Amino acid sequence: MNQNSRELAGFFLEGNIDEALRIVRECQRDSTSLEVFSSLFTPAMNYIGELWENSEINVADEHLATAVCDMVLSQVFPGYVKGEKVTKKAMLLCLEGEQHYLGLKMINRLFEENDWATKYFGSNLPLEYAVSTAVEWKPSVIALSVSIVYHLPKLKEYVMELESLPHKPLIIVGGRLAGKYDLRPYCSENTLIMNDITTIGNWLGQYQLGEKVNAI
């Protein structure tokens, strides 16, 4: 892990928003959003997860760090002004019970920057509500996030039900578990499984490029 990520993790744990903002803004000057997310935020939050797993910090520390990280993300990446080209729609949600939403929040930003209209639902969205919104709004992509093994048994149900909607959305699965286990048995052959934020960032870039090529 780089020095900046370690420092950022320290400021998250201290609740020091000003210093956290300073580091992120410095890094943002000569990096893309994807680079800031993948080389600064993600290692910092993974490190905080490791500290918690090793009982070096407690639940209160971890919640404070999460809250500060969330505030910093909202301040550094405020509402994205969409261009006129926005025609694609994506829904982004965490499975029922899943509380780990920060990765999905960053991915939502990447979708927006790649000219997608999005509905980002944060943590814990029960399937029935995901279905009713998807039926009405008809997004071409639905991104699902799962980070805790307890929630994995529900993944298959989400994938099957959402893929079988009449407008046939593409389902993308990501989150901590996608980088740790083979999730294919809980998905269909049409599901895209994205191991990390860089993979999804690159996929969005390729998708954008494909659209431009098709338009020529």
Place this chain on the structure above:
Amino acid sequence: MKKLPIEELAISVTEVMYENDPTLMDRYGDKGRRKCIEDNEHHFKHLQTAYELQNGQFFTEYALWLNGILSKYGMTEELLIENFKLIDDLLEREYKEYEATNDLRNYLASAVQSLQESALTAAEKGRG
């Protein structure tokens, strides 16, 4: 699958642990007993998840991860193995007819074996 009565099971296992070793109460008190119930709830939740996913690997990885944390507090793998054996006894004694019991007992046996193997590897490294 019918859900396991996790809270009830966690309390039963903890009671047996404290009956078998009365010094636990002297050493860790009521707070320790409550933590033990909480830990056992996690064991059962992971067992149930592994069963729902039909993949014992999830339980074994959980056991190895947890053992890594416990070892930082100076606890040996024996404690966790003993705990898993008590869960196994309870399932065999009172949940024989339950549809998931055979699978759950297999997951426990695999986890115990992995814990023993990892202890052996660690001991060999220590000697080397």
